[in-house]
Amino acid sequence: MNSEKAPQAMKPETAAKKLGIYLPAAPQEFQDSVISRAEFTDLQSSPPEWLQELRHNGPHPRPEVARKLNVSIAGLARAGKTEPLTTAEIAELLQNPPQWLVDERASMAQVRTEEKRVRETRQAKDSH
Template identity: 70%
Template sequence: MTSRKPQSMKPATAAKKLGIYLPATPPEFQAGEVTREQLDELQSNPPEWLAELRRNGPHPRPVVAQKLNVTISGLARGGVSEALTTQEISDLLQNRPQWLVDERANMAAVRDEQKRIRDAAAEKATKTKGQSRHFH
């Protein structure tokens, strides 16, 4: 019987799954592979460095975009190309530069349109179900 090597991932993949900015992680995290078991342990019992990164950043762009309620493309249009700390995100939310106001409005419009399309599709499906009963 052969023992199987535990499944592992690159540090960049693990950082993405953890929602953290890889260059801000400890060197030992960046240096080696991360097994699924190690990832599970980090998620369920985060060490202080991980808790600190999640709390104060710097945060990777997907997390920054989520916290600002904009898309990653919206960040780029606003000139944000680097990771931001929690404080920098708070400052943006308090001061609301025009690009952020515009991008949040765009995001809201896209979400409204997606909801309208989903509602229309659900209504059509309901009508179709109702009509199919009459033909049997």
């Protein structure tokens, strides 16, 4: 019996999610390969040109779009924004915010305020 462990690896979907990129926009060789932990670390520490381009210009996956617009993923869905957006499309939405974006950002601000209040209440209870 061999006691050596196989190196950890991840599916391309997982790697793309952790890298914050939209997998279908990545090169085919990335989409078709299993990524080792070492390869993933290399991608993070010295991203190749294609990864830098995707991160900068998109298209971006929904979690990244939501983060850049300061709304929830559910807020994107409510607005019918289910497709990936490019950096230019996100910038356009931020420069000329449609009503749904104004509403969702206000909603997100309320949620964050409430989460902060709950955290502070818990901390106050824990300190007594």
